[in-house]
Amino acid sequence: MFLVSCFLTGLLCLTGGELIQNGGFESSKPDHWECWGCHVYLSSQDSHSGKHSLQANGRDKSYQGPSQYINVTTGQYYHVSAWAKLLNDLAGQDIAIHMQYDYPDGKPEYPEVVRHQNAKTSNGWVHLVGSFPSPSRAPTKARLYFQSGPAAYVGFAVDDVSVVAEDSTGNVTTAQLNLNIDTHRKSNITVHVSTTSGINPADVHVHILQTKKSFPFGTAVSAYQYNRNAAGGKYRDFIHTHFNWAVPENALKWPAIEPQRGHKNYRPALDMIHGLKAHGIKVRGHNLVWSIDRYVQDWIKKLPVTELKPMVKEHIQEVMNVTHGLLEHWDVNNENLHGQWYQTRLDEPDYNLQLFRIANHQDPSVKLFLNDYSVVSQGWSTSDYVIQADKFKNANVGLYGMGVQCHFGNEQKPDMSIIQSRLDTLAAAGLPIWATELDVSAQDENSRADYYEAALRALYAHPAVEGILFWGFWDKSHWRGEKAAMVKGDNLEITAAGRRVLDLLENQWMTDETHALSSSHDPITLRGFHGDYEVHVTYQGKELGNLKQTFILGKADYSVNINVHT
Template sequence: MAFAEEETKTTAHLGMNLIDSYYDSEDGLAGWAPSGSCTLSAHAEDHQALPSLAATLAAATDDDSEDELQQQRARKPSGRCVLAAHRASDTDGLFRAISRAPRPKVTYRVAGWVGVGTAVEGSHAVHVEVRVDDGQRVGGGVAVVESGKWGEIKGSFRVDDDDELPRHAKVYVHGPPAGVDLKVMDLQVSAVNKIPRLRHLRKKADRVRKRDVVLKVNRRTDDDTTASVAGAHIQVIQVQNSVPIGTCITKAGMQNPAYVDFFAKHFDWAVLENELKWYYTEAVQGQVSYADADELIDFCDRHGKPVRGHCIFWAVENSVQPWVRALNADQLRAAVEARLRGLVSRYSGRFPHYEVNNEMLHGAFYTQRLGDDINAHMFRETARIDPAPALFVNDYNVESGNDPNATPEKYVALVTDLQRRGVPVGGIGVQGHVTHPVGDIVCDALDKLAVTGLPVWITELDVSAADESVRADDLEIVLREAYAHPAVEGIMLWGFMQGHMWRSHGQLVNTDGKYTQAGNMFAGLRREWTSHARGKVDGNGNFKFRGFHGTYQVLLTTPAGEVKKRTFDVNKGDAPLVLDMDF
């Protein structure tokens, strides 16, 4: 059977909407029913009030597949909606059945539009939740919507446990405060077909990350003229990619030779998982030790692995050590200054990046005690002590579509506020602790962050799935989305070996050094994203190839059998890169 026929046969159920939108039913409610205390009615929204997707459709590129374009066009709102009014609490809303129970280990997309009334000013979180059987929540999405406006839902879910298959599923919509009307329009639930998306990402990576190169090869003669080397054998080897891929490391992990071997072979950069955090270096007030951090950083220096500085502070209160939480305001400010001077001065010039105050979208420990400007002060003071590193914000769930505290819009607002306070923000960290990721949702978040003009790094990428094939698929989706996105300048994994990871069922390699399916996929991507070429110099003295951005070594074998070497860089650019290579 041909591949296309096999693909059609095995993916026929993918992309089908599992919510029947029969708005022409007698009541016009399209199967929706009240959940809790509220009343429902069908409405036709005024055309002027509908959200616009003009910018999204205009952004479509030539390498977007027809499936991608159809998906974008399908997001255009119809104007037919169901209104939930007279809601008595934030848990009241509406629900309806999904036409078939979700299949195990299949990722589903939740998409549509939700609107809120004007009874309470401000922005309100609208939750779309998918529940199976006895009400178990398996996922969904969240949109933060301004009063009187519409917002787009983009979420996902998956049923991973196939021991007891769900018999039925329902989707619930709720969230705004009591008394605020809630509207739902064009909600869809569909199984994700990853195959067209992966094809699209391969083409996008070729366009974004590669360039045509022409090497004009000449031989320098004794009288300082050049002579043709047509027919000479030439080999081009990429030695460094412009998008580094790294991982966090731990002191315990480095005791395992298989851990060290995998790290040295597959990763370009490193970050310390815990050994540089304040609660680690000063668990007891006044007893400061950087011994473990120094050991790991020295190891990376010896092996040519740059290390990111993670992290100077952590904004989430339960990640702050007890003695710091017990300080009064004056004592806390003094401790903050001592931490800044001690750490940043000690490692001056050694870190290319710092994550200054981790997870500010989810925590406010320091601002609640020291005022709104303390975050900006931390950044400014870090830059004063060590001007070299790029200073990053860093947070989680920004790419997921399921956290009202961490929408891309709120992240951009945080960056903008820091910049307004004179902070030299150098980059945006998207942690990437993902669960059942959907490629276009990840891409949408990256698009929104890219408007800042700042480099984006995926800083703590991991997935968690007991099924090895699901784990490999999830990781591949996020890696390809990140690598193909022009705003992303680096990718860091949050561990790689069984027993040495924050999340279980995320390993690329087992403790015995055996690669999992995710590990083999990862190694394959690293090979795919590395360009090598070999051949002969043509009659015009040229050698042409197309390669990923990065650093290359070229080896030329002369007719006498002598091998000569040169090094060059392939940077971003639309036109072919033409380089003179005199040997």
């Protein structure tokens, strides 16, 4: 079997043979499939397509499920597609696909490929779609396996299983991404210049200078470092100089505001936000609620169910009232694909929709976001994220956009083709996408620079992406330390990664052009990045200050008229 399939951009194709044998289960036996400590069998009672599906029974551990050995090549990405169905219901049950890699040192690895959260029998057949890179070292064996958990005794069926190499190498080039950037991030500027008699056109020069970028490039900011004027003010200065958006890293999270019931402190967050806004920086709110179990305060976990919902509503209303007029966005329930503590505690699977309704009613002017991981930097939850976004759109609860966190793996160069294809998948939801928490990790500064550039180019080139925020930049205030840093040390020395990033943001992706007037007075035409502009005119080497103009270039083309006279 040879497969050729392309994603929406046409930039990423699946070109290669099928690695899975008997993935449609149409033979008379479940050949090539087995199950660790359980039994797999063909079922003719229910299938996604064809006559059979594969079912597993006798499971007593969550990791048990249908499995098959496959051959993977080091340095290759693989696309996975399968259909799965839960056979009996238990709250909070997930279905996932993992890989197992065995090595000569006897230390196996079990990376996750894709996961469908909170599966129910009423969902019927759900599509598991993901991708994974082969390991950097060659395994002695590689096995794909399904699992369902956390309860082990739930049965599930699988069908139409496929693993195919993603032929991404060389498909997306810098030139192609630059073309997309030119298309989506620039508009035409036309400058019409007229002169009176006696003016030599060769002596007239027009300087078109972009002074501000409209596309959001921002960073997470530590309130502690910002408010204490860290590194003699260099931390603040770097933010004020190089970014136009920011997000409090921790200061607006509920545990930071109210670690103990009734003991609230908004001051660190507000002081920082006011400082940022005073320098023209827009601010995202992160986050109103966080459903990951370990990030829920102990005092909240001890609340009776009857008190929990009023307490959450009161918190959302209060924090949005305190920050009213200061924030552009709110992440409402952070990482809700991967944690459902509130839904589970209240036994209300759709409680997350209520949180959005509360927030939207409290302040309809703020744009509300989902925000999650493993949807771009990894593909574990990409398809699940689209399902979630569609659900929120259809519920009409005020959802504006999808936050994608983009924490790329240690010593992992972001694959521009993979990023583009995952963004294509997410864009099918029809919502704006923000890269809310971008970082890479590499010990070597030059490799780190390459990694940041690859991620930035792929994100900036995609038309659905509306903004990009780094999850920090300074080694002394970054959750991943120096290996992710753009600046380091008490003097905030710019690293090779920082120089590369700033070159992109402030040179390559800003417009600064000077044109001489032609003798025929033909209009000056150029493509300019969206943002604020100044137009300066010089005659015989001296600027004509009275002819200076300013304008804002958006998606529409813009014309400038200049009359040079003696």
